[in-house]
Amino acid sequence: MISNKMVGFVNNNSAIRAMFEEGKRLAKIHGAENVYDFSLGNPNVAAPMKLDAAIKEILDTEETTFVHGYMSNAGYEDVREAIANSLNKRFDTNFGVNNIIMTVGAAGGLNVILKTLLNPGDEVLAFAPYFVEYRAYVGNYDGILIEVAPDTTTFQPNLVEFEKKITAKTKAVIINNPNNPTGVVYSEETIKKLATILEEKAKEFGTEIYLISDEPYRELAYDGVEVPYLTKYYKNTIVGYSFSKSLSLPGERIGYLVIPNEVDDYSQVFAAASIANRILGFVNAPSLMQRAVAKVLDEKTDVEYYNRNRELLYNSLASYGFECIKPQGAFYLFVKSPTADEKIFLEKAKEFNILMVPGSSFACPGYVRLAYCVAYETIERALPAFEKLAIELGLKK
Amino acid sequence: MISNKMVGFVNNNSAIRAMFEEGKRLAKIHGAENVYDFSLGNPNVAAPMKLDAAIKEILDTEETTFVHGYMSNAGYEDVREAIANSLNKRFDTNFGVNNIIMTVGAAGGLNVILKTLLNPGDEVLAFAPYFVEYRAYVGNYDGILIEVAPDTTTFQPNLVEFEKKITAKTKAVIINNPNNPTGVVYSEETIKKLATILEEKAKEFGTEIYLISDEPYRELAYDGVEVPYLTKYYKNTIVGYSFSKSLSLPGERIGYLVIPNEVDDYSQVFAAASIANRILGFVNAPSLMQRAVAKVLDEKTDVEYYNRNRELLYNSLASYGFECIKPQGAFYLFVKSPTADEKIFLEKAKEFNILMVPGSSFACPGYVRLAYCVAYETIERALPAFEKLAIELGLKK
Numbered sequence: 054m055i056s057n058k059m060v061g062f063v064n065n066n067s068a069i070r071a072m073f074e075e076g077k078r079l080a081k082i083h084g085a086e087n088v089y090d091f092s093l094g095n096p097n098v099a100a101p102m103k104l105d106a107a108i109k110e111i112l113d114t115e116e117t118t119f120v121h122g123y124m125s126n127a128g129y130e131d132v133r134e135a136i137a138n139s140l141n142k143r144f145d146t147n148f149g150v151n152n153i154i155m156t157v158g159a160a161g162g163l164n165v166i167l168k169t170l171l172n173p174g175d176e177v178l179a180f181a182p183y184f185v186e187y188r189a190y191v192g193n194y195d196g197i198l199i200e201v202a203p204d205t206t207t208f209q210p211n212l213v214e215f216e217k218k219i220t221a222k223t224k225a226v227i228i229n230n231p232n233n234p235t236g237v238v239y240s241e242e243t244i245k246k247l248a249t250i251l252e253e254k255a256k257e258f259g260t261e262i263y264l265i266s267d268e269p270y271r272e273l274a275y276d277g278v279e280v281p282y283l284t285k286y287y288k289n290t291i292v293g294y295s296f297s298k299s300l301s302l303p304g305e306r307i308g309y310l311v312i313p314n315e316v317d318d319y320s321q322v323f324a325a326a327s328i329a330n331r332i333l334g335f336v337n338a339p340s341l342m343q344r345a346v347a348k349v350l351d352e353k354t355d356v357e358y359y360n361r362n363r364e365l366l367y368n369s370l371a372s373y374g375f376e377c378i379k380p381q382g383a384f385y386l387f388v389k390s391p392t393a394d395e396k397i398f399l400e401k402a403k404e405f406n407i408l409m410v411p412g413s414s415f416a417c418p419g420y421v422r423l424a425y426c427v428a429y430e431t432i433e434r435a436l437p438a439f440e441k442l443a444i445e446l447g448l449k450k
Numbered sequence: 451m452i453s454n455k456m457v458g459f460v461n462n463n464s465a466i467r468a469m470f471e472e473g474k475r476l477a478k479i480h481g482a483e484n485v486y487d488f489s490l491g492n493p494n495v496a497a498p499m500k501l502d503a504a505i506k507e508i509l510d511t512e513e514t515t516f517v518h519g520y521m522s523n524a525g526y527e528d529v530r531e532a533i534a535n536s537l538n539k540r541f542d543t544n545f546g547v548n549n550i551i552m553t554v555g556a557a558g559g560l561n562v563i564l565k566t567l568l569n570p571g572d573e574v575l576a577f578a579p580y581f582v583e584y585r586a587y588v589g590n591y592d593g594i595l596i597e598v599a600p601d602t603t604t605f606q607p608n609l610v611e612f613e614k615k616i617t618a619k620t621k622a623v624i625i626n627n628p629n630n631p632t633g634v635v636y637s638e639e640t641i642k643k644l645a646t647i648l649e650e651k652a653k654e655f656g657t658e659i660y661l662i663s664d665e666p667y668r669e670l671a672y673d674g675v676e677v678p679y680l681t682k683y684y685k686n687t688i689v690g691y692s693f694s695k696s697l698s699l700p701g702e703r704i705g706y707l708v709i710p711n712e713v714d715d716y717s718q719v720f721a722a723a724s725i726a727n728r729i730l731g732f733v734n735a736p737s738l739m740q741r742a743v744a745k746v747l748d749e750k751t752d753v754e755y756y757n758r759n760r761e762l763l764y765n766s767l768a769s770y771g772f773e774c775i776k777p778q779g780a781f782y783l784f785v786k787s788p789t790a791d792e793k794i795f796l797e798k799a800k801e802f803n804i805l806m807v808p809g810s811s812f813a814c815p816g817y818v819r820l821a822y823c824v825a826y827e828t829i830e831r832a833l834p835a836f837e838k839l840a841i842e843l844g845l846k847k
Contacts, residue, residue, distance in 0.1 A: 054658055054714070054715055054718075055566055055567060055715065055718045055719055055722040056565070056566065056567055056568050056569050056591070056722075057569055058569075059565070059566055059722040059725065059726065060718075060722075062722065062725045062726075062729065063718060063721045063722050063725065066721070066725060067725070067728070070523065070728070073520075073522075074522065093520060095515075095519050095520040096515065096519070097515060098515075099514045099515055100514050100515075100518050104518075105509045105514065108505065108509060108738075109506055109509065112502045112505060112506065117496045117497050117502065117698075118492075118493065118494060118495075118496055118497075118698065120701075121497050121501075121698060121699045121700070121701050121702050122492050122493070122698075122700055122701045123470075123490060123492040123700045123701050124701060125470075125471065126467065157554060157703070157731060157732060157733075158731070158733060160728075160731035160732075160733050161731040161732065161733075162731075163731060164730060164731035165731075168453070168456070168590075169452055169453065169456055170452060170453055171453050172453045172454055172455075186728070186729060189729035190729065190731065193565075193729065193730065194453070261451055301514075301515065301518060301519075302518045303518070303519055303520045303733075304517075304518050304519045304520050304521060304734060304736070304737025304738075305518050305736050305737055305738060306554070306703075306732070306733060306734070306735075306736050306737075307736075317451070318451055318452065321451075321452045321457075321460060322452055324460045324463070325452040325453075325456040325457075325459065325460050328456065328459045328460065328463060328464070329456065329459075331464070331467070331557075331583070332459065332583060332586035332587065332590065333561060333590065333730065333731070334554060334555070334557035334558040334559075334560060334561035334562075334587065334730070334732075335554060335557075335558065335703070335731075335732070336554075336555060336557050336558075336700075336703060337701060337703070338703075339701070339702050339703050339704075339736040339739065340701025340702055340703075341505075341701075341702060341738075341739070342736065342738070
C-alpha cells in the first residue's frame with residue numbers, strides 16, 4: 054500500500070505529463086507528423102553544437118575518475134566559480150564559489166532550498182498561474198502553498214492580494230520570471246514594489262521572508278525586454294536556475310542555486326542546502342554535465358527560433374478569434390478557453406489531434422497552455438486544425 | 451533561519467563528507483601523495499573505456515533533442531527494456547520495461563521508494579552497521595528508522611533481534627548486500643530465513659512489509675561468493691541499484707529501481723514511484739547517461755584491482771595487530787578501534803595523515819571504516835604509517 058500522500062498524486066497525476074504520454078500514444082496511431090503536441094516544455098531547438106564538443110573534449114582530456122567521480126556535494130569548485138564569474142559579468146553582481154550550489158535542474162534546486170527553509174506549517178506564497186509542481190514541492194516538506202489569485206487582465210502579480218496574504222507564517226515566496234505558463238515578464242517596477250512589500254512585512258512580523266526566484270526561462274525574452282536579476286532588489290533572494298531551456302538540456306538535470314552572502318543566516322543556509330542536496334538523494338548534480346555547461350556559459354539558444362514560433366502561433370490564433378496575451382518570454386501561450394470548463398475545450402481540441410494542458414494545472418482554470426517549443430512546421434501544420442476548432446466553437450464564422 | 455530538521459544536520463554533518471573535505475585540505479598542505487585518504491567510496495578504477503566511447507557514439511548518431519531531452523519520468527523505454535533483459539539473463543528473472551524506473555543513483559532511488567511507501571510514523575528496519583544516510587532518507591518522509599543491533603562476531607544480520615523488532619508499524623526493511631561498511635555478503639541461507647520471518651510477521655500483523663535491497667555493490671564480490679538476487683526469495687522486494695561502483699560513475703547519479711509485478715499493489719507502487727521521481731525534483735535520471743549505461747550493461751569493473759587492494763590492506767593491518775573481518779564484497783574494511791572511543795583512534799590516525807570514518811556514522815561505534823577503492827600505491831605508501839600507528843597504540847611491539 055502506498056503512502057496516503059501519494060494516493061492523491063496517483064489519482065490526480067500531472068495533466069502535463071498525461072498529455073505528453075497521450076501524445077506519444079496518438080503519434081503511434083496517426084503518425085507523429087499528424088499530432089500537434091503543445092503539451093510539454095521540451096525544447097525543439099538543439100543544444101548548442103559546442104555543448105557536445107565540450108563533452109567530448111572533457112572525456113578526451115580530463116581524468117575519467119575525476120569527470121565521473123564524486124566531488125563536494127555543492128559541485129565542482131571550478132564549475133561554481135565559472136558560473137559565479139559569468140553571473141557577475143552579466144548582472145554586475147558579486148558572487149563567488151560559495152554562493153553557488155550545483156543542482157539536479159531547477160526542480161532539484163527548488164526542493165533543496167525548500168527542504169532547507171521550511172518547517173511544517175510554514176507558508177509559501179505563489180502567484181497564480183504558477184507551475185503546478187510548486188504545490189508538490191512545498192508539500193514535500195509539509196509547507197503550505199498559499200495562492201495569490203491571478204490578475205487575468207495583465208497576468209502581472211496581484212500585489213494587493215499578495216500583501217494581504219503575507220502572515221507571520223510566511224517563510225518564502227516563489228516567483229517564476231519569465232512566467233510559465235503565461236509568458237509574461239514581471240517588470241522592474243513590479244519587482245521593486247514586491248521587494249518593498251516583503252521588506253515591510255518582514256519588519257512588521259519580525260520574520261525573514263525568502264524570495265525564491267525560479268528562472269529556467271531567464272534567457273528566453275523577446276522584443277528586447279529585460280528580466281531583472283532579483284538579488285539586486287531584495288537581499289533575501291535565492292535564485293534557482295536550470296540549463297534545461299537555455300541550452301536545451303531538460304533531460305540532463307543540470308542547474309544551480311544562487312545563495313548570496315546578503316541572505317539572512319547565509320552560512321547556515323548554504324551549509325544546510327549543501328546537505329539537503331545530499332540527503333534528498335541528489336548527492337550532487339551530474340558530474341560530466343556540470344563540467345560541460347561550465348565550458349559553454351556564453352552559448353545562447355536560438356531565441357529567434359522561438360520568436361518566429363511565437364509570432365506565427367499568436368497571430369494565427371488571434372486571427373481565429375482565440376483570446377490570449379502576447380507573451381514576452383518563455384515559450385508558452387496562455388489562451389482563454391472558449392468554454393467555461395477548459396477540459397471541454399481540451400477534449401474538443403484532441404479530436405483535431407491538438408494537445409494542450411489545462412489552466413487548472415496552473416491554478417488558473419478557464420485557460421489552456423500551449424508550449425510552442427516545437428518545430429515551426431508543426432505549428433504550420435496545426436493551424437488548419439486550430440482554424441477548424443475555432444469554427445466549431447463558434448469563434449470564427 | 452533554516453528549518454529545525456536541518457539545524458541538526460548542519461550541527462552534525464556527515465563524518466564521511468567531513469573527512470573527504472579534510473582530505474582535500476590536507477592534500478593541499480602535505481601534497482596529495484602524502485595523505486592516505488580512505489574516507490570516501492569514490493572508485494579509483496576508471497570507468498570502462500567503452501563507456502566514454504558509448505557517450506561519443508550517442509552524441510554522434512542520435513538526435514540531440516532526444517538525447518538531452520525529457521522522456522517519461524520513469525526513463526527511456528528502450529533503456530529500461532535493455533536493463534530488464536540484462537537482469538533476466540543474469541538472474542533468471544522475468545522483468546519488463548514496466549518493472550524498471552531509472553533513478554538519480556541509488557540514493558535517488560531509495561528516496562523515491564521511501565516517499566512512495568511511507569506514512570509519517572511508519573517504521574523502517576535496518577541492520578547495524580548500515581549506511582548512515584538511511585536514517586536521513588527515512589526521516590525525509592517522517593518515517594522512523596529502527597535499528598537492529600549488530601552481530602559483531604560475523605556482521606551477518608541479527609535475525610533474532612530483527613524478528614522481535616517487527617511491529618504492526620513496520621513498513622519496510624532496508625538491506626545492503628554486499629554491505630557498506632563491513633564488506634560482508636549476506637548468504638542465501640540468511641536471506642531465506644529473513645524472508646520467512648517477513649512472511650510470517652506480515653501475516654501475523656495483516657500488513658505488507660517491503661524489503662528494499664540497496665545494491666550498489668552487487669558486482670563487487672570476491673572469492674567466487676554469490677550475491678543472492680532478492681526478488682527471487684521474497685515477493686515484496688524492491689531493488690535499488692546504482693552504476694556508481696560497478697561502472698565507476700558515482701558523480702553521474704545514474705541507477706534504477708526494480709519493482710516486480712509480484713509486489714503487493716504493484717500498479718499503485720509503480721505509478722507512485724514514477725510520480726515521486728518527478729515531484730522530489732529528480733524529474734528523471736540524467737538522459738545522456740541513461741542511454742550510455744544501456745550500451746555497456748555487459749561491461750564489468752576491474753574487481754581484481756579491488757581484490758589486490760583488499761588482500762594487501764587486510765593482510766597488512768592484520769599483521770600489525772588490527773582486528774577486522776575479511777570482507778567478501780564491496781571495497782570497505784571495517785576495523786575494530788583499538789581505543790574504546792573510535793574518535794580518539796581517528797584523531798591519532800590523522801596525525802599520520804590517515805583518514806578513515808567513524809563506525810558511529812554507521813550506528814556501530816568502536817569501529818572505523820576504510821574505503822580501499824584507492825590506488826594500490828596509496829595503500830603501499832600508507833602501510834608504514836599504519837604500522838607506526840599500531841606501534842603507538844600498543845598493538846605491535
